[in-house]
Amino acid sequence: MKKLVAEVENLKAYYKVKGRILKAVDGVSLGLRDGEVLGIAGESGCGKSTLAMSLSGLFLPPLKYYGGKIKLKDIEISKMDRKLLRKNVLGKKISFIPQSAMNALNPTLKIRNFVIDVLKEHEPELSEEEIIDRVEERFDSLSLSKRVINSYPFELSGGMKQRVITVISTLMNPEILLADEPTSALDVSSQHQIIKLIKTLLERRIVKSVVFITHELPLLRHIADRIAIMYAGQIVERGTTSQIIFSPLHPYTKMLMSSIITPEKGMKGKELPVVSGSPPNLYEIVAGCRFAERCPYVTEECKINEIKFHKIGDREVRCLHPLTERNGINAAK
Ligand SMILES: Nc1ncnc2c1ncn2[C@@H]1O[C@H](COP(=O)(O)OP(=O)(O)OP(=O)(O)O)[C@@H](O)[C@H]1O
Ligand SMILES: [Mg+2]
Secondary structure, three states: OOOEEEEEEEEEEEEEEOOEEEEEEEEEEEEEEOOOEEEEEOOOOOOHHHHHHHHOOOOOOOEEEEEEEEEEOOEEOOOOOHHHHHHHHEOOOEEEEOOOHHHHOOOOOOHHHHHHHHHHHHOOOOOHHHHHHHHHHHHHHOOOOHHHHHOOHHHOOHHHHHHHHHHHHOOOOOOEEEEEOOOOOOOHHHHHHHHHHHHHHHHOOOOOEEEEEEOOHHHHHHOOOEEEEEEOOEEEEEEEHHHHHHOOOOHHHHHHHHOOOOOOOOOOOOOOOOOOOOOOOOOOOOOOOOOHHHOOOOOHHHHOOOOOOEEEOOEEEOOOOOOHHHHOOOOOO
């Protein structure tokens, strides 16, 4: 098994708003291995972006760190001073591309000025010429036109802006790239180009590991090695991409797959009926399984205690009634 680049243990990050606590990331544990893409999928509001932000170690108000560890080899970043984090970790060890980053580009700045601003912050000793040389070289090596560097954001397509941001975010060869919904709102061919770019960054060892966040689980088939499914602030199932997509154990995972218009080929078992309802209010988490209200297989037992991860063969799921028993997946309990 490949070595771990990062390890997250029982991470808790909550929003504190007007004295109330919203548990957006509530006890998340993950391992990130060298050379892999870890996909994270879940419905809107389940905490994906909060998790991405937390993984970068940046807990910006009203988000607050409440516990757990984020370890990069021997560095623990969850409690690191913000200035040190910005100086030594962000951009260099972890790069975070926030959701909708491409829409946040300053329309009055050419890409070249944006890059200069970004790199100067991390490496103030570099001259503007050195920065542009470095960027041009990287653009060239990744087959992106150098002309883009002299463009304004509005002159570029959404797909191109997202690729530019991805390349700029990885200029300092960070070990980990956190990409939050890098393909949402893009057409299929632009999505494909982003996926290809991220794979190239990994192959060339420009980055060592990628966390790829999306609300479109099926898309992860094209890029992720492993997938974690998030529901109401927690990971509810983890597995390899084919395990998660073709033989989900958690009823919620299956619901996420079934909610697409064309079912993926090879999905086993009967389709769940469309599950109605919405995720629980994260201000008021009740005892028991967080999916209970929407689950077609719920029993009274599900509503008593918090559901811990169960091992099923080499897989892990937070469910008392995983789908193995129903859909004939041959996994030993
Ligand atoms: N700044 C904030 N203050 C208070 N609550 C917030 C804040 N940002 C997010 N939340 C809440 O935290 C929860 C998780 O939000 P988050 O944005 O992480 O979800 P998400 O899975 O990324 O959703 P989406 O798919 O829509 O991007 C939601 O209930 C959301 O309303
Ligand atoms: Mg989000």
